[in-house]
Amino acid sequence: MSVATGPSNGEPVNGLHSSRTERLVKWAHSLSCDDLPADAVERCKAFFIDWLACAVAGRDHPSVKAMVEYTQAMGPSTGRCEVVGYPGLTTSAAFAALVNGASSHVVEQDDLHNSSMMHPATVIYPTAVAVAQDVGATGKEFITACVVGYEFACRAGEFLGKAHYENFHTTATTGVLGAAATAAYLLRLTPDQFLSSIGTAGTQAAGLWQFLLDATHSKQVHTAQACAGGVFSAYVSRSGLMGPHDILQGRRGMAATLASVDPDPSFIDAQLGKKWSVLESSFKWHASCRHTHPSVDALLALMEEEKIAAGDIESITAHTYQAAINVLSLSAAGETVHQSKFSMGFVLAVAAKNGSAKITDFTEQALLDPELRALQKRVTMVFDPEIDAVFPAKWLGKVIVTTKQGRTVSKSVDVVKGDPGWTLTKDEIEAKAISLARYGHVRDLSLFEATVRKIWRLEAEKKIEGLVFS
Amino acid sequence: MSVATGPSNGEPVNGLHSSRTERLVKWAHSLSCDDLPADAVERCKAFFIDWLACAVAGRDHPSVKAMVEYTQAMGPSTGRCEVVGYPGLTTSAAFAALVNGASSHVVEQDDLHNSSMMHPATVIYPTAVAVAQDVGATGKEFITACVVGYEFACRAGEFLGKAHYENFHTTATTGVLGAAATAAYLLRLTPDQFLSSIGTAGTQAAGLWQFLLDATHSKQVHTAQACAGGVFSAYVSRSGLMGPHDILQGRRGMAATLASVDPDPSFIDAQLGKKWSVLESSFKWHASCRHTHPSVDALLALMEEEKIAAGDIESITAHTYQAAINVLSLSAAGETVHQSKFSMGFVLAVAAKNGSAKITDFTEQALLDPELRALQKRVTMVFDPEIDAVFPAKWLGKVIVTTKQGRTVSKSVDVVKGDPGWTLTKDEIEAKAISLARYGHVRDLSLFEATVRKIWRLEAEKKIEGLVFS
Numbered sequence: 026m027s028v029a030t031g032p033s034n035g036e037p038v039n040g041l042h043s044s045r046t047e048r049l050v051k052w053a054h055s056l057s058c059d060d061l062p063a064d065a066v067e068r069c070k071a072f073f074i075d076w077l078a079c080a081v082a083g084r085d086h087p088s089v090k091a092m093v094e095y096t097q098a099m100g101p102s103t104g105r106c107e108v109v110g111y112p113g114l115t116t117s118a119a120f121a122a123l124v125n126g127a128s129s130h131v132v133e134q135d136d137l138h139n140s141s142m143m144h145p146a147t148v149i150y151p152t153a154v155a156v157a158q159d160v161g162a163t164g165k166e167f168i169t170a171c172v173v174g175y176e177f178a179c180r181a182g183e184f185l186g187k188a189h190y191e192n193f194h195t196t197a198t199t200g201v202l203g204a205a206a207t208a209a210y211l212l213r214l215t216p217d218q219f220l221s222s223i224g225t226a227g228t229q230a231a232g233l234w235q236f237l238l239d240a241t242h243s244k245q246v247h248t249a250q251a252c253a254g255g256v257f258s259a260y261v262s263r264s265g266l267m268g269p270h271d272i273l274q275g276r277r278g279m280a281a282t283l284a285s286v287d288p289d290p291s292f293i294d295a296q297l298g299k300k301w302s303v304l305e306s307s308f309k310w311h312a313s314c315r316h317t318h319p320s321v322d323a324l325l326a327l328m329e330e331e332k333i334a335a336g337d338i339e340s341i342t343a344h345t346y347q348a349a350i351n352v353l354s355l356s357a358a359g360e361t362v363h364q365s366k367f368s369m370g371f372v373l374a375v376a377a378k379n380g381s382a383k384i385t386d387f388t389e390q391a392l393l394d395p396e397l398r399a400l401q402k403r404v405t406m407v408f409d410p411e412i413d414a415v416f417p418a419k420w421l422g423k424v425i426v427t428t429k430q431g432r433t434v435s436k437s438v439d440v441v442k443g444d445p446g447w448t449l450t451k452d453e454i455e456a457k458a459i460s461l462a463r464y465g466h467v468r469d470l471s472l473f474e475a476t477v478r479k480i481w482r483l484e485a486e487k488k489i490e491g492l493v494f495s
Numbered sequence: 496m497s498v499a500t501g502p503s504n505g506e507p508v509n510g511l512h513s514s515r516t517e518r519l520v521k522w523a524h525s526l527s528c529d530d531l532p533a534d535a536v537e538r539c540k541a542f543f544i545d546w547l548a549c550a551v552a553g554r555d556h557p558s559v560k561a562m563v564e565y566t567q568a569m570g571p572s573t574g575r576c577e578v579v580g581y582p583g584l585t586t587s588a589a590f591a592a593l594v595n596g597a598s599s600h601v602v603e604q605d606d607l608h609n610s611s612m613m614h615p616a617t618v619i620y621p622t623a624v625a626v627a628q629d630v631g632a633t634g635k636e637f638i639t640a641c642v643v644g645y646e647f648a649c650r651a652g653e654f655l656g657k658a659h660y661e662n663f664h665t666t667a668t669t670g671v672l673g674a675a676a677t678a679a680y681l682l683r684l685t686p687d688q689f690l691s692s693i694g695t696a697g698t699q700a701a702g703l704w705q706f707l708l709d710a711t712h713s714k715q716v717h718t719a720q721a722c723a724g725g726v727f728s729a730y731v732s733r734s735g736l737m738g739p740h741d742i743l744q745g746r747r748g749m750a751a752t753l754a755s756v757d758p759d760p761s762f763i764d765a766q767l768g769k770k771w772s773v774l775e776s777s778f779k780w781h782a783s784c785r786h787t788h789p790s791v792d793a794l795l796a797l798m799e800e801e802k803i804a805a806g807d808i809e810s811i812t813a814h815t816y817q818a819a820i821n822v823l824s825l826s827a828a829g830e831t832v833h834q835s836k837f838s839m840g841f842v843l844a845v846a847a848k849n850g851s852a853k854i855t856d857f858t859e860q861a862l863l864d865p866e867l868r869a870l871q872k873r874v875t876m877v878f879d880p881e882i883d884a885v886f887p888a889k890w891l892g893k894v895i896v897t898t899k900q901g902r903t904v905s906k907s908v909d910v911v912k913g914d915p916g917w918t919l920t921k922d923e924i925e926a927k928a929i930s931l932a933r934y935g936h937v938r939d940l941s942l943f944e945a946t947v948r949k950i951w952r953l954e955a956e957k958k959i960e961g962l963v964f965s
Binding site for chain 2: 087088090091092094095098099100101102117118119120192193221224225227228229230231232233234235236237238239241242243245246247250254256257260261262264265266267268269270271272275276277278279281282355
């Protein structure tokens with residue numbers, strides 16, 4: 026092997042060809058709220074409500090409290106940005122994004138963009154709220170910035186695909202790109218600065234799955250740092266720090282390094298202005314890992330159709346795709362409340378016994394329930410090649426139940442509750458939010474309800490405020 | 496494939512076996528300055544001086560200025576921690592570590608730990624200074640914390656090895672572990688908290704090489720964020736945030752995910768208290784990428800021995816290892832001052848013409864020198880299997896020069912100036928530092944010299960202070 030070291034090596038000078046990422050940046054930079062279809066605006070507001078409720082519900086988690094203490098130790102004593110669920114605490118955009126990024130991912134009720142396998146809201150809204158409050162953005166600017174953030178995070182997640190998700194927590198690794206885009210939009214960066222922001226964010230992309238093995242708190246660290254990293258990337262880009270121009274497709278960029286197979290680059294910039302990631306995202310109805318939802322819905326439907334009670338069940342076999350097995354088998358034991366939401370066995374046991382898998386179904390008490398633990402042991406996940414072949418475009422579920430009476434019955438589902446094809450009604454969105462706010466022991470629910478009403482008419486708001494509840 | 500989902504899957508419960516990382520943590524936690532050999536203490540102080548000079552020299556870089564603006568926008572208005580080279584600016588530990596991590600890596604004169612291929616000082620000292628100033632640590636505690644940080648960063652880098660370095664900027668990815676260890680030591684974390692700090696740091700490990708292709712500023716982002724991430728990890732661990740217990744060797748940890756071949760785990764905890772990473776690290780004598788140094792030293796020696804002038808050289812062939820080719824071929828053009836230090840062709844041209852590759856040899860003016868550009872084009876790197884086979888344990892260099900008169904001569908070197916086997920004298924260390932301080936236009940060099948003298952007797956100091964120069 027021999028390498029000439031002069032300036033002309035046949036490559037574009039400095040690698041500065043126009044990239045798909047650049048095309049996406051230019052499109053995002055020139056987007057305005059009036060360009061958005063009405064249903065995208067509605068969905069964006071709905072996810073904002075859903076996100077806010079998640080952040081309130083998660084506010085007391087040890088990981089969130091640790092980041093609040095960090096904010097108090099390292100940040101300014103006061104600032105323009107609110108920390109959801111911490112009345113009296115105001116800070117700078119970086120710290121607000123950090124804490125709100127952690128709290129909104131704790132209770133596993135935040136949204137999911139199916140085909141990218143990433144949770145956009147928990148990285149986009151904390152960043153949008155923080156930067157919007159920092160610069161005094163309007164409701165319309167906020168909505169557009171969130172829609173832009175969804176496009177970057179979800180398109181990058183679709184591009185990097187299953188091979189990436191196998192090793193990395195995509196919510197973090199492409200989340201930081203979405204956060205950087207949201208912040209860049211709100212800071213009104215030039216296209217060059219915007220592109221630098223994406224490059225600087227991508228070179229920091231991180232988030233491993235190791236935490237699932239010992240039920241530690243990295244999932245919240247990942248979302249918190251994706252938000253903080255996005256804020257950092259946009260602000261330093263505004264100040265002149267240059268980031269790589271083609272972080273997604275470059276020879277040493279994210280795809281080349283963090284995904285083991287060649288991904289399809291058209292995901293990055295196909296159908297701009299026609300395909301909206303925010304409209305492709307699902308609400309989470311159950312409070313468990315999204316990989317359990319198809320099985321939960323199949324089980325609940327089967328038990329109802331076949332009139333099976335929890336006590337009748339001898340065993341459950343859940344057919345699923347490889348990514349679900351990879352993630353869920355790491356936390357099969359379900360030893361903490363959070364880990365129990367990532368145990369297919371425990372989640373299906375809960376669903377069978379309670380007829381639901383709500384946030385109030387996963388408690389310290391439930392962990393000690395011998396009936397749940399016994400049924401958990403009789404659940405088996407199996408790899409199903411047909412289901413795997415269409416994942417993540419479709420998240421299919423199939424369960425086979427054998428009863429103590431010797432009957433074997435099965436049920437498949439192809440759309441789960443909360444999916445774009447079976448989305449929540451406005452009433453269901455609000456009911457879920459109120460239930461989460463109650464879980465987060467909001468003292469005066471009418472204040473929370475007033476904020477929800479205000480978000481429904483966010484296009485008319487002059488600023489983003491009032492997200493703190495005692 | 497079938498996976499039982501109950502609590503007993505044959506693995507240690509929650510993955511909580513005692514890991515090599517845990518052994519390293521326990522050793523580090525109980526280390527005191529009196530346990531350190533005298534030469535390790537001396538070297539640690541020498542690298543502190545060397546590091547400080549690098550930070551001063553790099554203070555005006557756009558990436559550093561951007562982070563200073565970020566600090567002013569997001570941090571407290573005042574704090575206990577100094578930002579090197581920014582008189583009047585004090586801040587919290589997180590921001591001080593961030594800015595000092597960037598500035599000390601700009602001029603490519605900071606140290607290198609050969610066998611891990613990582614630059615420890617630029618991630619360890621910023622963190623140590625920031626946290627020591629935050630908690631009021633003594634000189635002895637500071638020295639021990641730095642030695643501890645070197646062990647984590649360098650051992651992890653040796654463990655992850657060449658396969659990791661091929662895709663990741665190890666200075667960042669294992670640097671964050673070293674920074675977390677340094678901060679954990681100074682915060683007097685319990686062993687459990689210390690281990691959490693390492694796990695939380697490791698799950699955030701990031702840093703891609705894409706920036707080399709377009710001469711953007713990620714190299715400074717990587718070191719800055721490694722420092723900030725290390726500070727974050729230690730402080731939130733103290734507040735109760737739990738990190739993965741076996742982030743290096745775990746099934747979904749750094750080796751499994753970020754290195755493509757099975758590494759040798761004994762690097763993590765072999766010869767604790769006997770092998771000292773700080774003593775294995777090299778000073779950088781030349782101001783270019785360390786991968787060019789063996790070739791520079793071989794070329795300078797050859798030109799002297801054979802009485803060859805720059806004008807006599809028809810062509811230079813530099814024999815090297817694959818990692819050098821991987822890194823340097825990305826920046827072969829050498830279009831900016833920083834990128835020119837990563838161009839083997841440009842660096843050897845500079846060395847041939849000037850007889851040195853000092854910081855003052857790489858300038859905007861040099862980039863426009865037609866003589867340098869012409870010679871740059873006549874340099875070729877070739878892969879040498881014998882040199883590659885012993886890398887990174889040894890960084891060998893060999894150059895072949897053909898003169899215009901038709902003579903072909905060659906020279907090999909196995910130790911380069913600054914290596915542990917040919918380390919700098921105290922006078923050389925000080926001379927290099929003064930020259931860097933001058934480059935960083937320190938107004939009163941006698942103040943800088945006084946700080947250097949103070950660092951030489953750091954064991955007796957009650958606190959770490961006085962690192963700011965106008």
